[in-house]
Amino acid sequence: MSAHSGRMFPWLLLALSVCAHPRGRGTSLAVSxxxxxRHMDSVLDILDALESPARGxxxxxxAALGRGLGVCSTPGCRxxxxxxxxxxxxxxxxxxxQWQLLTELLRHDPATPELGAVLAPDGSTVALGPLLAGIEAxxxxxxxxxxxxxxxxxxxxxLAVTITEALGTSFLLVQGGDNNATALGPGGCWxxxxxxxxxxxxxxxxxxxxxxxxxxxxxxxxxxxxxxxxLSVAELLRGYYGTRNGSEVGRPxxxxxxxxxxxxxxxxxxxxxxxxVLELLRTLSPTSELLRDVGTQEVVAVARRAAREFSExxxxxxxxxxxxxxxxxxxxGSPALLQPPxxxxxxxxxxxxxxxxxxxxxxxxxMRNMQRFHQDTRGWDDIGYSFVxxxxxxxxxxxxxxxxxxxxxxxxxxxxxxxxxGNFTGTLPDPDTLALVRDELLPCAVRSGxxxxxxxxxxxxxxxxxxxxxxxxxxxxxxxxxxxGTPVALGLR
Numbered sequence: 255m256s257a258h259s260g261r262m263f264p265w266l267l268l269a270l271s272v273c274a275h276p277r278g279r280g281t282s283l284a285v286s287x288x289x290x291x292r293h294m295d296s297v298l299d300i301l302d303a304l305e306s307p308a309r310g311x312x313x314x315x316x317a318a319l320g321r322g323l324g325v326c327s328t329p330g331c332r333x334x335x336x337x338x339x340x341x342x343x344x345x346x347x348x349x350x351x352q353w354q355l356l357t358e359l360l361r362h363d364p365a366t367p368e369l370g371a372v373l374a375p376d377g378s379t380v381a382l383g384p385l386l387a388g389i390e391a392x393x394x395x396x397x398x399x400x401x402x403x404x405x406x407x408x409x410x411x412x413l414a415v416t417i418t419e420a421l422g423t424s425f426l427l428v429q430g431g432d433n434n435a436t437a438l439g440p441g442g443c444w445x446x447x448x449x450x451x452x453x454x455x456x457x458x459x460x461x462x463x464x465x466x467x468x469x470x471x472x473x474x475x476x477x478x479x480x481x482x483x484x485l486s487v488a489e490l491l492r493g494y495y496g497t498r499n500g501s502e503v504g505r506p507x508x509x510x511x512x513x514x515x516x517x518x519x520x521x522x523x524x525x526x527x528x529x530x531v532l533e534l535l536r537t538l539s540p541t542s543e544l545l546r547d548v549g550t551q552e553v554v555a556v557a558r559r560a561a562r563e564f565s566e567x568x569x570x571x572x573x574x575x576x577x578x579x580x581x582x583x584x585x586x587g588s589p590a591l592l593q594p595p596x597x598x599x600x601x602x603x604x605x606x607x608x609x610x611x612x613x614x615x616x617x618x619x620x621m622r623n624m625q626r627f628h629q630d631t632r633g634w635d636d637i638g639y640s641f642v643x644x645x646x647x648x649x650x651x652x653x654x655x656x657x658x659x660x661x662x663x664x665x666x667x668x669x670x671x672x673x674x675x676g677n678f679t680g681t682l683p684d685p686d687t688l689a690l691v692r693d694e695l696l697p698c699a700v701r702s703g704x705x706x707x708x709x710x711x712x713x714x715x716x717x718x719x720x721x722x723x724x725x726x727x728x729x730x731x732x733x734x735x736x737x738x739g740t741p742v743a744l745g746l747r
Contacts, residue, residue, distance in 0.1 A: 288351040289354050289355050291450050291451060292355070292451060292452075293450055295375070295497060296372070297372055298497070299352070301316050301488035302488045303345075303348055304316045304347055305488050306347060314398055314399050317393060318339070320387075321335060322338055322342040323342070323356065323361065325360055326383075326387050328419055329538040330409075330531055330534060330535055330541070331419065333414075334402060334405070334411045335390055335391065371469070372450070373444055373453075375613075376614050377447075377575055377580075378508065379442065379465040379468065381466045381468065381469030381470075382469065383466070383469065384416045384466060384469040385470075385472050385473040388416040388472070388476060388477035389477055389487055391411050391412045392478060392480030393484055395411070396484050398484040407533045407534050408530060409530040409534050410530070413527045413531075414527075414534070417467070417470035417471070417473075418524070419535070420470065421462060421524075421560045422528045422529075423461065423532075424438070424461040424462045425556045426532065426556050429552070429555075429556055429559075435460070438460055438462050439464055439567070440455055440459070441455070441456055441576060442455040447579065447618070456578075468511070468568075472494070474518060474519060476491070476494060494508050496613075505647060509647035516569050521565040524561040525560070525561035526557070529554055532556065532557065566701060570694065570697070571694060572647075572648070572694045572695055573648050574650070574651050575617075575618070575650045580622065581618060581621070581622050582622070583629065585635055585657075586636065589658065591656060592656055592667065593667075594655065595704060596668060596706070597669065597706050597710065598668050598669025598710050598712065599670050599671075599705060599709060599711050600661060600669050600670070600672070600711075601727070601731055602661060602671060602672065602673040602714045603674050604675050607620045607623065609677075610644070610645035610674075610675055610676040612645050616644075617642075617645075617650060618650075621637070621642060624639075624642070639652040639671045640653045640655070640661065640671045641654070641672050641673075642672075643672060643683075643690060643691055645684055652671075652673075653671075659671045665717055670699075674687065674727070677724060678725075678727035679721065679724040681726055682726050692734055696709075696711070712737070713727070713728045713731060715728060
């Protein structure tokens with residue numbers, strides 16, 4: 255297996271990579287086309303143009319064009335969607351700049367392992383490859399275009415082109431390769447969220463970095479929706495992701511992708527389908543070589559591990575927006591390391607901002623304002639909280655898992671401080687936000703070794719003379735399993 259891994263990993267990177275090439279700055283005096291930012295809104299503008307009936311477009315135009323540019327190049331994907339057509343020329347409906355962006359996002363490059371991705375309005379980074387493959391599979395399953403083939407051995411076509419082939423091959427390679435290799439992650443950050451041009455991974459790449467996982471979940475969820483009946487892809491994506499980075503309309507459906515994927519594909523089904531697609535890959539070249547010495551029981555073990563780790567990381571645990579994405583200032587001074595696992599979590603409300611934030615743009619702005627207040631007014635080295643919870647479905651990284659915070663005076667080294675944006679003196683956060691902390695963050699932190707299984711949850715007021723986290727929220731958390739009352743009444747301000 256290890257010999258196979260060393261030989262096959264470069265092939266896998268080539269097969270799974272749909273990369274954006276850096277834009278060179280040559281000395282030519284020729285006028286370059288104006289290339290839109292790498293944002294989902296730019297992709298929606300392209301889809302609008304391609305699908306316009308007045309220009310001869312249709313819901314399948316973008317998916318077919320994507321395959322011509324290299325979206326579906328892996329053996330399993332080709333077995334489902336067929337061999338890609340020849341490389342297309344620029345459609346008249348697209349400007350030269352739009353065409354350059356699209357070809358950059360969907361062109362293979364073996365030198366770079368990350369996939370071509372765009373920033374979505376909810377702050378997530380989405381790989382277009384698995385998204386467009388899932389969209390084509392859904393359209394064809396719903397009766398638009400050629401029907402999908404019946405796979406032998408049987409495997410779910412939609413899951414094969416979005417996630418199961420990538421998961422199976424990634425974990426198979428890690429199983430017999432470098433002990434330091436990872437099969438999932440990492441995430442990354444954009445150079446500018448208002449005008450994103452370059453995305454940089456935050457660690458050593460795997461065949462399934464975070465944007466691929468997100469694009470695959472979205473491709474599966476939206477492909478399943480298209481299977482029920484063809485729709486305009488542009489309108490489907492616009493409704494799913496929302497529009498514009500600073501939209502204040504409200505939380506978009508894409509922020510519920512983990513819940514939607516869990517409802518569509520439970521861990522048990524995911525395990526079954528990863529095993530099924532690996533058996534399919536035995537019959538295909540060049541993956542048949544990768545599986546030559548792999549027995550059925552090993553396939554089952556790989557599928558079980560892949561489904562478990564993927565589900566824990568991307569389905570059961572909440573997404574955390576990194577500092578570099580919400581626009582954090584640098585830490586001042588030298589941060590002190592925590593010594594996990596810790597035994598406590600301290601819950602706060604922010605009080606100011608007093609209103610819950612429901613979009614990435616609003617929550618990121620609140621994070622910057624709080625950090626500025628903590629650093630410039632209070633004189634702290636950084637934003638005080640370990641994590642901050644928005645009502646947009648995401649956690650925001652403050653001091654994070656590794657550094658001592660400034661959230662609960664006298665107890666900062668003993669636990670993590672979690673603040674929920676808003677004033678919860680008289681009202682509660684919405685049920686989804688409460689569930690994000692109670693049912694996702696806390697169990698995930700135990701599984702990942704950041705807090706002890708028998709940890710205690712306390713409100714800020716139990717340790718410091720303060721009203722925090724507000725009467726309504728404090729009353730709520732007393733019913734949570736990990737809550738522990740305090741034996742000493744400290745009184746309130």
